[in-house]
Amino acid sequence: MAASNHFLEGKKIIVVGGGIAGCAFVAALHKLWNPNWRLPEIVILERNPRDVRHNYSISLHGDSVNGGLVALRQLGLLGETLSHSIFGLRSGQFKMWDVNWKELMSTQPQPWGDLPTGSMRIQRSDLERILVREAERINAAFHRGVECTGAERLANGRIRVAVEDEAGVKDHQDCDFLVVADGAQSRLRAALRPHDGLKYAGAVQIGGRAEFPHGIPEPIEENWGVLLSGKGVCCYFSAVDKDTVVWALSQQRAEPDTRTSVATPDRFAALKEEALRLGSMFSEPFCTIVESTIPSSAFVTAAMEKEPFRHDDPSLERIVFIGDANHAVSAFAGNGANLALKDGWDLAENICHQSSLHNAVAAYDRLGFARAAEAIKSSHQKIDFAHCTSVKDSLLRAGLATGRWFMRMRGM
Numbered sequence: 521m522a523a524s525n526h527f528l529e530g531k532k533i534i535v536v537g538g539g540i541a542g543c544a545f546v547a548a549l550h551k552l553w554n555p556n557w558r559l560p561e562i563v564i565l566e567r568n569p570r571d572v573r574h575n576y577s578i579s580l581h582g583d584s585v586n587g588g589l590v591a592l593r594q595l596g597l598l599g600e601t602l603s604h605s606i607f608g609l610r611s612g613q614f615k616m617w618d619v620n621w622k623e624l625m626s627t628q629p630q631p632w633g634d635l636p637t638g639s640m641r642i643q644r645s646d647l648e649r650i651l652v653r654e655a656e657r658i659n660a661a662f663h664r665g666v667e668c669t670g671a672e673r674l675a676n677g678r679i680r681v682a683v684e685d686e687a688g689v690k691d692h693q694d695c696d697f698l699v700v701a702d703g704a705q706s707r708l709r710a711a712l713r714p715h716d717g718l719k720y721a722g723a724v725q726i727g728g729r730a731e732f733p734h735g736i737p738e739p740i741e742e743n744w745g746v747l748l749s750g751k752g753v754c755c756y757f758s759a760v761d762k763d764t765v766v767w768a769l770s771q772q773r774a775e776p777d778t779r780t781s782v783a784t785p786d787r788f789a790a791l792k793e794e795a796l797r798l799g800s801m802f803s804e805p806f807c808t809i810v811e812s813t814i815p816s817s818a819f820v821t822a823a824m825e826k827e828p829f830r831h832d833d834p835s836l837e838r839i840v841f842i843g844d845a846n847h848a849v850s851a852f853a854g855n856g857a858n859l860a861l862k863d864g865w866d867l868a869e870n871i872c873h874q875s876s877l878h879n880a881v882a883a884y885d886r887l888g889f890a891r892a893a894e895a896i897k898s899s900h901q902k903i904d905f906a907h908c909t910s911v912k913d914s915l916l917r918a919g920l921a922t923g924r925w926f927m928r929m930r931g932m
């Protein structure tokens with residue numbers, strides 16, 4: 521391609537959603553853009569009027585080319601990200617425990633290539649802040665408090681995005697290329713692909729954030745992981761900072777839970793009672809953690825997901841969905857942010873290296889579709905595995921024992 525003639529040169533790109541995928545895409549496009557080409561105008565439209573504090577932590581993977589840490593290194597943001605690691609780089613492992621907190625398995629993924637670690641945990645808010653700052657630093661216009669409600673193709677081929685500000689005032693913005701990164705509940709997907717919504721993945725979690733002003737109890741002060749019961753119930757734990765830990769007790773159920781809020785005193789008391797009853801087989805510090813839950817943080821949530829899609833439908837010409845807006849994985853996957861980071865990088869890279877927008881999107885689809893389909897498959901396996909009943913459980917334990925022996929042999 522001639523250096524002076526890129527198909528998006530001088531054009532306008534709108535990115536709907538200034539979260540992980542949207543900001544990763546903008547930062548990657550800026551990094552990979554040939555300085556001989558005129559930059560497109562990039563506008564990010566973000567619904568939230570200000571930074572939102574997300575009170576949970578996420579795992580970023582660096583054990584394969586599909587890990588979020590690979591994308592962060594490509595973006596030049598790895599060092600800053602690692603400096604926010606909750607457990608540091610030398611400690612902090614994913615563990616599986618039995619009902620008495622006896623370790624069944626511990627994983628320490630091998631770093632891919634020369635990455636300094638195979639995995640890390642970071643507060644979701646820290647990661648988002650790093651990415652938003654990068655998008656703002658490179659002069660993308662970042663408009664907050666703007667909700668996008670729909671999009672349509674104009675007769676001249678451009679895309680018109682309908683927007684609404686905080687006061688409810690409706691307007692629109694036109695662009696040559698639309699990147700939709702507005703998350704799992706995507707309004708634009710609902711408008712453009714009304715039959716492609718989230719589906720229940722078969723498990724319900726109840727949980728909250730427990731506070732420990734004198735320090736998080738062992739063994740979750742240094743590791744994160746899941747308590748397995750072998751009776752169809754499991755409980756996940758992960759520190760958010762040195763004082764707080766998120767717990768989520770889950771069960772496979774035929775139907776999603778219909779409770780919407782559990783923050784009132786009565787509902788909160790009922791939720792704690794339910795957790796203590798369902799998790800009665802778990803020994804301390806399980807009860808202490810449940811009892812230390814901050815009422816306003818209590819939640820009931822159904823695992824939801826959505827299969828990925830390719831952009832081969834002509835109605836999507838000049839429109840690309842990335843991150844959760846394209847393929848939502850449930851929390852059991854522990855992978856949605858990794859996929860979002862890689863989607864952002866891969867779309868930008870193909871835009872910069874392919875000869876047309878059509879080829880760039882097709883190349884992005886080849887990578888993103890397969891990656892997300894695999895993540896959803898793996899998430900189903902994790903849901904089955906974590907909620908296994910006794911017969912499966914004994915098989916599982918045998919498998920785990922073999923796995924632990926194998927890891928020891930490898931010096932892990």
Ligand SMILES: Cc1cc2nc3c(=O)[nH]c(=O)nc-3n(C[C@H](O)[C@H](O)[C@H](O)COP(=O)(O)OP(=O)(O)OC[C@H]3O[C@@H](n4cnc5c(N)ncnc54)[C@H](O)[C@@H]3O)c2cc1C
Pocket residue numbers: 536537538539540541542565566567568576577578579580644666667668669701702703704706707708842843844845851853854855856857858859860
């Ligand atoms: C409790 C929990 C634990 C998790 N743990 C992990 C983990 O360990 N590892 C992992 O990889 N992932 C994890 N995830 C998933 C991960 O957080 C998501 O997959 C990831 O944030 C998806 O990024 P995204 O940019 O696609 O969407 P989002 O991060 O949801 O960003 C979407 C953005 O779009 C904005 N927006 C929404 N609608 C509109 C609109 N109409 N107009 C304008 N803007 C809009 C939103 O305000 C938001 O800023 C976890 C999620 C949860 C909830």
